[in-house]
Amino acid sequence: MRVGCRSTFSSRAWIFVVGLLTSGALFAHGISEESRQRMIDGGNLEYFRLGAEHMITGVDHLLFLFGVMFFLTRFIDIVKYVSAFTIGHTITLVGATYLQITANFYLVDAFIALTVVYKGFENLDGFRKYLNTASPNLLLMVLLFGLVHGFGLSTRLQQLPVAEDGAMLWHILSFNLGVEVGQIIALVIMWGLLRIWQRRGQFLVFSKVANAGLIVAGVALLAMQLHGYGHTAHADSFPISRDDHSHAHLDMLDQGHSHNPDGSHVGSTSGEENGHTHGPGSDHSHEPPNSSEPSLPPHY
């Protein structure tokens, strides 16, 4: 496959990218009732599965890892940086969840989006070119950003009914183990793709496009999360429900919003975990909410 600017980004690719972004945003908007019930009914295995699925479908984590992996060619370097990221996110994921330290997850995810922007900027040699300074120590930054990503994972995990007795630590550790397994799966795929691209003559062009894309995606994620924060911080200013509102946004991203044959959203590895699954053959569509709202007799 030739890596170029325009030829690679076919309309299908855009649909995939926007769909992936959208699925991540949906997760940010909440966890479906089905998932909640499954977690309540299930045990450590369910937490493990959710951790793995969240990492695999967590577009912000994936983009950041993609940025970290981008220029790494030696196996030892990959182990070094991924270990730093893993140590960082494990500390906050386990620690914050166990101690029940939480924050508005939109804000945490906004910060995570900034880490994606940061990595794209750094990969484009932005510090030297635009700030006339050397890039901060990458290993340290990856460790620090790992802490942020782990806190983001923790805020999500704390939306779920983690047991408060002795099982709590097992639930957290199961989720964390799932995250690590999901991360390994994602890394193997990324590494394979990058190895192919790194050996091609057009890699330099590709790297500019891809890292500029990281910045754009990071900014888009940042905007989504800040918008989401607006809902929680100024709920009364947003008259329509969060569910309907997310669908309104999906309509705005109509190109990116299509359904797979099984009813899940395009780009969603696990639609249900993203809080959004459609049954096979569902005739459900995302009409703009309230557009066909009947005029009802007012019961004041």
Added chain:
Amino acid sequence: MGSRVKAGSFTCLMAALLTTSATAHEMFLKAPKYFVTANSDQVVRLINGTFDKSENSISRDRMADVSIAADGRITHPTDDNWYDDENSSYLKYRAGDPGTYVIGVSTRASIITMTPEDFVKYLEHEGILDTLRVFEKENTLTEVRERYSKHVRTIVQVGGKRSDDYSKLLGYPVEIILDQNPYDLKFGSELSFRVLYEGKPIANQIVRASYEGFHGHDDAGNHMNSYNLRTDNDGRARFLLSNKAVWYIALVHMQKVDDPDADYVSNWATVTFEVK
């Protein structure tokens, strides 16, 4: 778990009717904080519209009763304790001794007249399915007169001590009475409640339980923004407290009546509380 999101024509139909639409002019009492310190001045907001947006305030002359149940007693705040802004009314109250408080408001009945077509739309919109089915089969009216009133309560925890006032009857025509103190429950627990009409259990009543941002699906992939429940013969239903959130339980009890002023009488009831 008897009342989980489940398949079935009832759930599918409810989902289809209630998915994208917000219910119109439901009334809720919502507290900015459901866990408050003892001996502090607090406020609750009376919302008329949807759970997340109020469309109008409620004038005092429309309130048939305002009650606060605490410490085994029921008191009735005066009109002086109310104030309004452009779309809501607010009740100031004193959170005194520790305990679980219930604050309730019941409105006087109003009559609304509408065309049969509008009545059908309204029944569909509110998920009043049983009345809808019968009306569509048997209606001969050229206009429908409905007498409606609303009866809402919220449960607030003052200090740490739990008390039984959460289940206090306030004497409203329709009341939703929780079987457990919600502040003894953690999310992941099941909560059961009872629906009473004039003090007696209502069987087979459609009830919705939800919170802001609720997002479920039935087996057909339809979106559901609430658990859609039916009471059993004892007027009871139960559901899973699946999220840390401010929850509500809501119903519209509709009856056809033989009355010179009205063809139907509806009593709307809601209760709100927080789950941590």
